[in-house]
Amino acid sequence: MGAQWKAKHRETAANAKGKIMGKLAKEIQIAAKSGADPDMNPRLRLAIVQAKKASMTRETLERAIKKGAGLDGEAVQYHAVSYEGFAPHQVPLIVECLTDNVNRTVAQIRVLFRKGQLGASGSVTWDFNHVGLIEATPEGDADPEMAAIEAGAQDFEEGEEEGSTLFITDTTDLDAVQKALPEHGFTVTSAKIGYTPKNPVSAASLSAEALAEVEAFLEAIDENDDVQNVYVGLTE
Numbered sequence: 498m499g500a501q502w503k504a505k506h507r508e509t510a511a512n513a514k515g516k517i518m519g520k521l522a523k524e525i526q527i528a529a530k531s532g533a534d535p536d537m538n539p540r541l542r543l544a545i546v547q548a549k550k551a552s553m554t555r556e557t558l559e560r561a562i563k564k565g566a567g568l569d570g571e572a573v574q575y576h577a578v579s580y581e582g583f584a585p586h587q588v589p590l591i592v593e594c595l596t597d598n599v600n601r602t603v604a605q606i607r608v609l610f611r612k613g614q615l616g617a618s619g620s621v622t623w624d625f626n627h628v629g630l631i632e633a634t635p636e637g638d639a640d641p642e643m644a645a646i647e648a649g650a651q652d653f654e655e656g657e658e659e660g661s662t663l664f665i666t667d668t669t670d671l672d673a674v675q676k677a678l679p680e681h682g683f684t685v686t687s688a689k690i691g692y693t694p695k696n697p698v699s700a701a702s703l704s705a706e707a708l709a710e711v712e713a714f715l716e717a718i719d720e721n722d723d724v725q726n727v728y729v730g731l732t733e
Contacts, residue, residue, distance in 0.1 A: 520725055521548045522561040523595045527575055529565030539672065543687055550686070580606050581621035583614040585710040588698045589621045589730035596723040605721055612714050625692040625728065629671030631664040631678065632656050632687040639682025648677035661686070665693060694730035701733070 525548060528541035535542040541562070548558055563569045576599055580592045596602040607615060628651070635641065641662040645653045650664040657663070662683065666674045668690050675688045700708055711731065719727050 516720065516722065517551055518548075518553055518557065519722055521551055521553060522557065523575060523725065525558065525561040526565030527577075527595060529562045530567075533562050533566035533568060539675070539688075543685065547687055578602060580610075580615060581618070582610055582616040583621070584714045584729070584731075585613055586698070586703055586707050588711050589624055589694065590715070590718075591621060591625060591692050591728040592718060592724055593726040593728075594721075594723040595725050602723045605723070609714075609718055609721065612710070621730075622692070624695050624730065626695060627668060628691065628693055629666035629668050629674065630687075630689055630691045630693075631666065631671065631675050631685055632658070632661055633664060633678050633683035633685045634658070634661045636682045636684060641683075644678060644681035644683050647681050648674045650674050658686075689726075691726060692728040694728070694732075697730040697732040699732055 521544070525541065525544045528538060528544045531540065532538040533541070535545055545558065545562075548561075560569075575595045575597055578594050578596060578599055580594070580603075581590070583589055592606065594602050594606070631650070633656070635644075641653050641664075644650075644662075645664055648664070649670055650666050651670075652665040654663050654665070655661075664674060664678065664683075671688060671690060675685045678685055703711065715727065715729060718724060
């Protein structure tokens with residue numbers, strides 16, 4: 498699935514800790530706009546968990562929360578924008594960004610897409626499922642199939658981290674499923690609305706040279722500071 502391929506190329510693309518921390522800080526700031534108390538804000542709570550796993554310092558974490566919640570007198574002014582199109586060799590992708598300067602971001606994205614094809618709104622999303630994506634790790638020998646059935650997920654697959662599971666839900670069921678999973682032996686590490694491809698391109702159908710071009714394109718996209726998520730229609 499596209500989520501698995503995204504994980505593989507991010508391992509090499511996101512090698513600069515500063516970039517990782519920058520993206521996590523943006524997510525924390527956006528989440529904190531709905532409240533600075535993680536006990537009352539599930540999105541913020543999960544963002545904090547991810548930040549701690551990445552070894553974000555307490556000072557940086559607290560500063561991001563205060564900035565997002567407007568507690569330091571400077572409310573965050575990030576805008577969510579998305580772009581869609583094709584990587585080389587007609588591999589579809591959706592790129593989600595958080596930016597404080599939309600004009601700058603669109604100019605950078607256009608340059609990055611010169612080796613691919615930037616599409617109009619709706620040109621690619623029709624070929625993706627809009628779903629809830631929940632990454633969770635098992636406790637003991639918890640069964641992902643049974644957990645998916647009992648918690649109300651539509652499907653599941655191997656997660657980004659070794660041993661983890663990605664539960665796929667209807668967008669309206671995301672919150673209910675993430676709350677139910679702990680009752681079935683899984684600890685939720687991230688939850689968001691995202692995309693899975695309907696008809697992914699098979700990597701096996703591409704030559705080694707073509708696949709390298711696709712991977713280089715995806716790496717360049719993912720390294721952009723404003724890019725938060727990349728959903729790719731490519732499978733092994």
